[in-house]
Structure formats: C-alpha cells, structure tokens
Amino acid sequence: MASPVAQRPSLTSARGDFSPSPRQSGSLGLARESLNLSVKGLPPRVIETIQNARAASIRSAYDRKWSVFERWCAHRHIVHFLCSVADALCFLQELLDKGRAFSTVEVYLAAISACHVGIDRNTIGQHPLVCRFMRGARHLNRVSKPLIPPWDLSVVLKALSQPPFEPIESVELKLLSLKAALLLALSTAKRVSELHALSVHNSCMQFAMDHSRVTLKTNPAFVPKVSESALACKQVDLLAFHPQPFSSSEDARLHCLCPVRALRHYVDRTKALRKSNQLFVSWAESHKGKPISRQRLSHWVVEAIILSYNSMGLCPPEGLRAYSTRGLATSWALFKAVSVQDSVS
Structure with a gap:
C-alpha cells in the first residue's frame, strides 16, 4: 500500500468545490464499470443487464460521485480506475474532514468500487483496510435522528x-x-x-x-x-x-x-x-x-x-x-x- 504523498493539494474549504458538478467531456462515469466488465469477456447485452440491477437514481448518483473522484485524481496525477487503497482512503478521509455524512461517504465508496478495476480479485470496497476505515468512520460520525417529526x-x-x-x-x-x-x-x-x-x-x-x-x-x-x-x-x-x-x-x-x-x-x-x-x-x-x-x-x-x-x-x-x-x-x-x-x- 503506497504512502500518500504529503505535498498533494488538499480540497478547498468551500463546500461547493467538492460537490458533484455537471459532467465534463472525457469523464467515463459508469461506462468505466462497463469497460471493466467487458475485459472479463462479457458481451454488451449481459453488461447492460448487470448494470440495470441498480435503480436509475442509483446509477445517476454513482455517475456523479465517480466524476468527482475522477477530478480529484486528475489533480494529483493518479489513474482513477487503478488507484491504490491509500489514494482511495485519502479521498474518503477528505470527505469526512469536510463534514460529509457517513451515508454520503458510503455512496462515494460504492461508486469507486463499481468503477475501479479492483484489488486482489475483489472490489476496493472489500479491502480489509477500507472496511476498517468505514467502521471507524461510522463510529466517528454517528447521527442522532429526532424521535418525533417536527410537524404536528x-x-x-x-x-x-x-x-x-x-x-x-x-x-x-x-x-x-x-x-x-x-x-x-x-x-x-x-x-x-x-x-x-x-x-x-x-x-x-x-x-x-x-x-x-x-x-x-x-x-x-x-x-x-x-x-x-x-x-x-x-x-x-x-x-x-x-x-x-x-x-x-x-x-x-x-x-x-x-x-x-x-x-x-x-x-x-x-x-x-x-x-x-x-x-x-x-x-x-x-x-x-x-x-x-x-x-x-x-x-x-x-x-x-x-x-x-x-x-x-x-x-x-x-x-x-x-x-x-x-x-x-x-x-x-x-x-x-x-x-x-x-x-x-
């Protein structure tokens, strides 16, 4: 696992700078997942069926989150779909540092896991260190929901x-x-x-x-x-x-x-x-x-x-x-x- 590079620029303090923006040209989104599946020898129709296991809203959310990760990696000259576990964890940690909810971080990780080529024949989200990181993130970001809705x-x-x-x-x-x-x-x-x-x-x-x-x-x-x-x-x-x-x-x-x-x-x-x-x-x-x-x-x-x-x-x-x-x-x-x-x- 490569050590994170200390001189890499951190995210800006403005919350909007780290929010998904309209897709830029060249961003592959879940097409990256499609390429990963095609490498395994699956025909296009099979890939289409597999990807439709997710609701359209989920596919759209993954696409937006992956585009954010693409830009983050591009600024650091990292190949997004081949990034190390350390790179992915640094990205997720910056999300937490910016006050993102644990549920939001989960969606980002799911999008990365869907589009990344994987590590040791598993998705990056299944890596032991990533699993431990997410357990820690959950403990540090417990949300207390109101017992009673605010309206009568x-x-x-x-x-x-x-x-x-x-x-x-x-x-x-x-x-x-x-x-x-x-x-x-x-x-x-x-x-x-x-x-x-x-x-x-x-x-x-x-x-x-x-x-x-x-x-x-x-x-x-x-x-x-x-x-x-x-x-x-x-x-x-x-x-x-x-x-x-x-x-x-x-x-x-x-x-x-x-x-x-x-x-x-x-x-x-x-x-x-x-x-x-x-x-x-x-x-x-x-x-x-x-x-x-x-x-x-x-x-x-x-x-x-x-x-x-x-x-x-x-x-x-x-x-x-x-x-x-x-x-x-x-x-x-x-x-x-x-x-x-x-x-x-």
Missing part, C-alpha cells in the same frame, strides 16, 4: 379537511395534487421513490366500482432502493375512510381525509391533460401533464405541510422533510383506529 399531524389533517383544500370538486389543481400526494404518503408509508413509481395504468391502479377501495402497484420497471424489502414490492389496497352514507357531520369531515377519494378526484382531474402514465404529473403551464421528478414530488409533500400550517394561521416548523411522513404513518393508523398492517393492505 393533527394540525395538518385538520387543515386538509377544510378550505383551501376543500371542497375537493372545485379546488385548484395544485392544491388537489398536494393533498393527494400527502395523503397517499401518510396512508401507505411509502418512500417518495415508490410513490413516484406509481402509475395510472390499468395494470397498476384499479378502483372498486363503488369507490370503496383502490389497489396500487408500482411500475414493473421500478427498482426499489431496498430490493429485499417486502413493503417496496407489496401490492397496496387502500380502503375508503369514513365512506358515505355519513352518520354525522364529523363523518363527512373525516371523509375529506380519505386518500381513496383524493386519489380518485386527482386521477379524474388530470385524465385529459396527462402525457404520461406516471401517477403524479405537473400542473405548471409550461409542463402541464408531464411526469414530475422524484425531487419535485418530495417538494410537493413538504409544500402540502407548509400550506396546511399557513391555512391554520400557524408558522410551519423548520427542517421539514418528505421522509418524515413515513414516521407518522403509525399515527395515521392510530387516527383511523386500525393496525399499521391494515392501514396499508
């Missing part, structure tokens, strides 16, 4: 059951879209990537004739973040919440929180304008009907929470994240007086 579910649910989110038949498409996205996130406990993969195609979405339930499945081409997760690939059956006939005015109010109702109205309202089978499409004039990105869907969920607080005359809390809806899915189940399993099946 009861406040948001109350807001969603009244103006400006109601009456649902006449609200503007933007508000209907935000409401449908948030209620679906809360009632299914799905990751945003899984919600993004939902489709209005008949093979993926079916409403009961009486609108008492809806069956949802992700697009078959979707590769979940955790492939082994049963929840990621599980069919979801949502039951109508406080369906008609109503026994009280409270039942009518609670029915406004029904994800089946919100989803049905959203699908009907977007039918004439949609240009894709993807469930969630844009309401913006310049992109109306076109599928939105996963990042945009995350923004929808957060914006729905912010608008809910604003409509109640409250200041929305800071640090809102779309993934917090998964932590509140149990509260949603309790609100409906059912088990967590029953709430998403």
Whole structure:
C-alpha cells in the first residue's frame, strides 16, 4: 500500500468545490464499470443487464460521485480506475474532514468500487483496510435522528379537511395534487421513490366500482432502493375512510381525509391533460401533464405541510422533510383506529 504523498493539494474549504458538478467531456462515469466488465469477456447485452440491477437514481448518483473522484485524481496525477487503497482512503478521509455524512461517504465508496478495476480479485470496497476505515468512520460520525417529526399531524389533517383544500370538486389543481400526494404518503408509508413509481395504468391502479377501495402497484420497471424489502414490492389496497352514507357531520369531515377519494378526484382531474402514465404529473403551464421528478414530488409533500400550517394561521416548523411522513404513518393508523398492517393492505 503506497504512502500518500504529503505535498498533494488538499480540497478547498468551500463546500461547493467538492460537490458533484455537471459532467465534463472525457469523464467515463459508469461506462468505466462497463469497460471493466467487458475485459472479463462479457458481451454488451449481459453488461447492460448487470448494470440495470441498480435503480436509475442509483446509477445517476454513482455517475456523479465517480466524476468527482475522477477530478480529484486528475489533480494529483493518479489513474482513477487503478488507484491504490491509500489514494482511495485519502479521498474518503477528505470527505469526512469536510463534514460529509457517513451515508454520503458510503455512496462515494460504492461508486469507486463499481468503477475501479479492483484489488486482489475483489472490489476496493472489500479491502480489509477500507472496511476498517468505514467502521471507524461510522463510529466517528454517528447521527442522532429526532424521535418525533417536527410537524404536528393533527394540525395538518385538520387543515386538509377544510378550505383551501376543500371542497375537493372545485379546488385548484395544485392544491388537489398536494393533498393527494400527502395523503397517499401518510396512508401507505411509502418512500417518495415508490410513490413516484406509481402509475395510472390499468395494470397498476384499479378502483372498486363503488369507490370503496383502490389497489396500487408500482411500475414493473421500478427498482426499489431496498430490493429485499417486502413493503417496496407489496401490492397496496387502500380502503375508503369514513365512506358515505355519513352518520354525522364529523363523518363527512373525516371523509375529506380519505386518500381513496383524493386519489380518485386527482386521477379524474388530470385524465385529459396527462402525457404520461406516471401517477403524479405537473400542473405548471409550461409542463402541464408531464411526469414530475422524484425531487419535485418530495417538494410537493413538504409544500402540502407548509400550506396546511399557513391555512391554520400557524408558522410551519423548520427542517421539514418528505421522509418524515413515513414516521407518522403509525399515527395515521392510530387516527383511523386500525393496525399499521391494515392501514396499508
């Protein structure tokens, strides 16, 4: 293992200088992995199938991280796909020194392992020193996540059951879209990537004739973040919440929180304008009907929470994240007086 060269320039202090930038000409990205696999005698179609084991978002992330590593190596006159373990560790250490989260460092290492030729017939990520380094990095960078999401579910649910989110038949498409996205996130406990993969195609979405339930499945081409997760690939059956006939005015109010109702109205309202089978499409004039990105869907969920607080005359809390809806899915189940399993099946 070669010793790191002391005179090599360190990374600049500006955080942006070490962030992935648009691809420069000559950067191979995951094409480097393809070359490595072709050297093993694998035909192009086999290589393509192997690389598609990763979700498109993961491939894109690896490509960006590898381009950063390429530039880092170029400044030090290192052959990136043949670099030593010491070089890789120096790069990862500089990431940690710049305050990068352990999960971010993991993605960088995974990208390097995918594109590097490997050492002693193993990927560089499997090298004993790299494994020990990552264990140490995890111990030094433990993250304490908040036990309670920063927003109040009861406040948001109350807001969603009244103006400006109601009456649902006449609200503007933007508000209907935000409401449908948030209620679906809360009632299914799905990751945003899984919600993004939902489709209005008949093979993926079916409403009961009486609108008492809806069956949802992700697009078959979707590769979940955790492939082994049963929840990621599980069919979801949502039951109508406080369906008609109503026994009280409270039942009518609670029915406004029904994800089946919100989803049905959203699908009907977007039918004439949609240009894709993807469930969630844009309401913006310049992109109306076109599928939105996963990042945009995350923004929808957060914006729905912010608008809910604003409509109640409250200041929305800071640090809102779309993934917090998964932590509140149990509260949603309790609100409906059912088990967590029953709430998403």
